[in-house]
Amino acid sequence: MTIENEELKNAVPIVRAKGLSKRYGTTVALDHVDLQIPAGRIVGLIGPNGAGKTTALKAILGLTEFDGELSVLGLDPRTHRTELMQHVCFIADVAVLPRWMRVGDAVDFVAGVHPRFSREKCEAFLARTKIAKTQRVRELSKGMIVQLHLALVMAIDAKLLVLDEPTLGLDILYRKEFYETLLNDYFDHEKTILVTTHQVEEIERILTDLIFIRDGRIVLDASMDAVAERYAEVLVGPDKADAARALKPLSERQIFGKSIFLFDGIDHSRLTALGELHKPSVADLFVATMKGTYA
Amino acid sequence: MSTTVSTNKFSWLLKREFWEYRGAFFWTPVITGIVMLSLVLLALIIAETSANRAGMSLNGVNFGEISSHLSEGNAAKLYAGLNVGLLSLGFPIGIALFFVLFFYGIGALYNDRADRSVLFWKSLPISDTETVLAKVVTMAFVAPILAVAAMIALHFAFLVLMSVWVLVHGINPMLLWSPTHLLTLWAKLALLIPINALWALPSIGWLLLCSSFARSKPFLWAVALPVVSGVLISMFHLMSSLSLPSSWYWRNIVGRLLLSIIPGTWVDVAELRHLDSDDRMPEALSDLLSLSSVGHLLTSPTFLIGIVAGVAMIVAAMYFRRVRTESYA
Numbered sequence: 001m002t003i004e005n006e007e008l009k010n011a012v013p014i015v016r017a018k019g020l021s022k023r024y025g026t027t028v029a030l031d032h033v034d035l036q037i038p039a040g041r042i043v044g045l046i047g048p049n050g051a052g053k054t055t056a057l058k059a060i061l062g063l064t065e066f067d068g069e070l071s072v073l074g075l076d077p078r079t080h081r082t083e084l085m086q087h088v089c090f091i092a093d094v095a096v097l098p099r100w101m102r103v104g105d106a107v108d109f110v111a112g113v114h115p116r117f118s119r120e121k122c123e124a125f126l127a128r129t130k131i132a133k134t135q136r137v138r139e140l141s142k143g144m145i146v147q148l149h150l151a152l153v154m155a156i157d158a159k160l161l162v163l164d165e166p167t168l169g170l171d172i173l174y175r176k177e178f179y180e181t182l183l184n185d186y187f188d189h190e191k192t193i194l195v196t197t198h199q200v201e202e203i204e205r206i207l208t209d210l211i212f213i214r215d216g217r218i219v220l221d222a223s224m225d226a227v228a229e230r231y232a233e234v235l236v237g238p239d240k241a242d243a244a245r246a247l248k249p250l251s252e253r254q255i256f257g258k259s260i261f262l263f264d265g266i267d268h269s270r271l272t273a274l275g276e277l278h279k280p281s282v283a284d285l286f287v288a289t290m291k292g293t294y295a
Numbered sequence: 296m297s298t299t300v301s302t303n304k305f306s307w308l309l310k311r312e313f314w315e316y317r318g319a320f321f322w323t324p325v326i327t328g329i330v331m332l333s334l335v336l337l338a339l340i341i342a343e344t345s346a347n348r349a350g351m352s353l354n355g356v357n358f359g360e361i362s363s364h365l366s367e368g369n370a371a372k373l374y375a376g377l378n379v380g381l382l383s384l385g386f387p388i389g390i391a392l393f394f395v396l397f398f399y400g401i402g403a404l405y406n407d408r409a410d411r412s413v414l415f416w417k418s419l420p421i422s423d424t425e426t427v428l429a430k431v432v433t434m435a436f437v438a439p440i441l442a443v444a445a446m447i448a449l450h451f452a453f454l455v456l457m458s459v460w461v462l463v464h465g466i467n468p469m470l471l472w473s474p475t476h477l478l479t480l481w482a483k484l485a486l487l488i489p490i491n492a493l494w495a496l497p498s499i500g501w502l503l504l505c506s507s508f509a510r511s512k513p514f515l516w517a518v519a520l521p522v523v524s525g526v527l528i529s530m531f532h533l534m535s536s537l538s539l540p541s542s543w544y545w546r547n548i549v550g551r552l553l554l555s556i557i558p559g560t561w562v563d564v565a566e567l568r569h570l571d572s573d574d575r576m577p578e579a580l581s582d583l584l585s586l587s588s589v590g591h592l593l594t595s596p597t598f599l600i601g602i603v604a605g606v607a608m609i610v611a612a613m614y615f616r617r618v619r620t621e622s623y624a
Binding site for chain 1: 303307315410420421422618
């Protein structure tokens with residue numbers, strides 16, 4: 001255990017789950033999940049469809065009942081949702097803003113009900129967009145709705161921001177802008193961001209921590225640094241392929257007559273002997289870890 | 296400090312309801328009023344062109360008799376008749392209010408689940424109790440206050456129109472404008488709002504309960520459940536085991552769940568002294584809000600049990616608001 005991990009253990013976690021379980025009828029959505037998310041992190045919660053991501057987020061946000069223990073900012077989300085929402089913000093996915101609402105009314109309303117909302121900040125964010133205050137949400141494009149939601153949320157001085165597929169259905173310009181704004185204008189060491197998305201490639205550079213979830217169970221929970229230490233991708237020529245296979249790689253794929261092997265927990269010095277060493281992308285790691293999910 | 300914040304927050308919740316249903320709460324009574332006024336104007340024009348003024352009666356007021364009554368000095372009778380005219384003129388606004396409240400209630404806790412914007416509302420520090428209470432207050436007070444305001448505006452416009460008309464016919468229009476009479480009428484309308492609100496609680500509670508409970512088709516739940524059960528009870532005479540007629544069920548269960556949001560549907564419970572014959576309508580209406588009839592109503596079991604049932608259903612609606620964020624729509 002590294003010193004960094006020791007420090008994290010002592011700090012009060014933003015989210016702490018122990019034996020978190022949830023079933024819908026006979027389907028198990030979450031199966032005894034243990035989880036700790038410390039402050040000041042950007043955590044990617046990644047999993048295939050139906051793995052339990054959204055259920056986990058819903059439990060954290062107090063939107064569903066569950067079994068086991070879960071505390072968010074030290075509170076039980078089931079019984080303290082209203083208090084919790086003073087410090088937790090949430091963007092579900094596109095199109096959850098009420099379509100009948102006018103932009104100006106939305107800003108007024110959030111300013112009226114949220115004690116930690118800064119109207120100045122929100123209006124400064126909106127000024128950078130093409131959104132007009134007199135427009136109704138239904139008149140905005142998908143991308144503009146997300147911009148509006150982001151402007152509302154970033155103007156709230158919250159401790160935890162939960163993003164569930166926030167950029168679903170947006171074009172690449174909006175997606176890039178979304179994460180850049182979030183990183184440059186919002187995130188700091190007091191804040192924690194928990195994000196789920198299928199577009200892993202776009203967020204892997206901003207993540208500090210990675211959680212893989214499959215069939216309601218956590219299959220990987222590590223910092224990005226630890227992931228880089230633990231996993232390695234090696235480009236191996238045909239002559240050394242058998243030697244590489246002997247080290248039990250997670251996956252193997254072919255490219256230009258060479259093989260790319262993904263290794264888990266093999267000493268990097270041993271791997272350099274086999275060939276060129278790369279840091280695996282989260283997407284490749286994900287595919288290797290989730291092998292057989294839909295089979 | 297915290298109370299001012301929370302009252303302020305609550306006023307924002309009410310504003311939110313008004314923004315979303317501005318058309319229903321504001322424009323429905325206004326347009327209904329304009330239609331009524333147009334009908335009056337049309338009647339006057341027809342009366343003028345057909346030159347058949349002598350026996351014309353409008354809204355129960357026989358204008359041909361106005362001057363004769365007054366010459367007898369019978370002003371009280373004129374005002375009683377005028378009351379009937381003004382109240383029946385505003386009646387369609389009350390009916391429109393029923394439709395507005397009915398469809399508002401059915402959608403209030405359902406529509407945002409269907410379009411998933413409930414996730415936005417639930418991401419704000421607003422409790423489910425506050426959300427549901429804002430909808431109850433909107434149904435019990437905000438919409439009825441706007442409807443009564445529209446009725447009063449309609450009365451005013453009607454009187455202006457009639458003043459011009461009687462003036463043309465050489466009658467002093469000031470006779471129509473008795474301040475005590477009008478203020479009494481309008482004050483009564485305003486004071487009836489809280490009584491209507493308490494009476495409406497079972498309907499408000501039932502509609503909001505269906506709205507928060509139904510995973511789909513809240514309208515069907517709200518209407519079919521009481522009506523089908525009523526039909527079954529009537530068919531098999533199930534109430535007879537309690538030695539009650541089936542009409543008891545229709546009146547006290549189905550009617551209270553669905554129709555109590557019609558303003559003034561409690562009049563028969565209030566046992567107005569003069570309601571026994573149509574001829575005495577003016578006297579009956581003046582009985583509205585008389586101490587004895589209101590006292591009768593406020594102490595009647597159907598009124599009190601209705602309040603308890605309404606509150607219970609509102610509490611249940613709060614529970615379902617907390618646990619249901621999905622819909623199948």
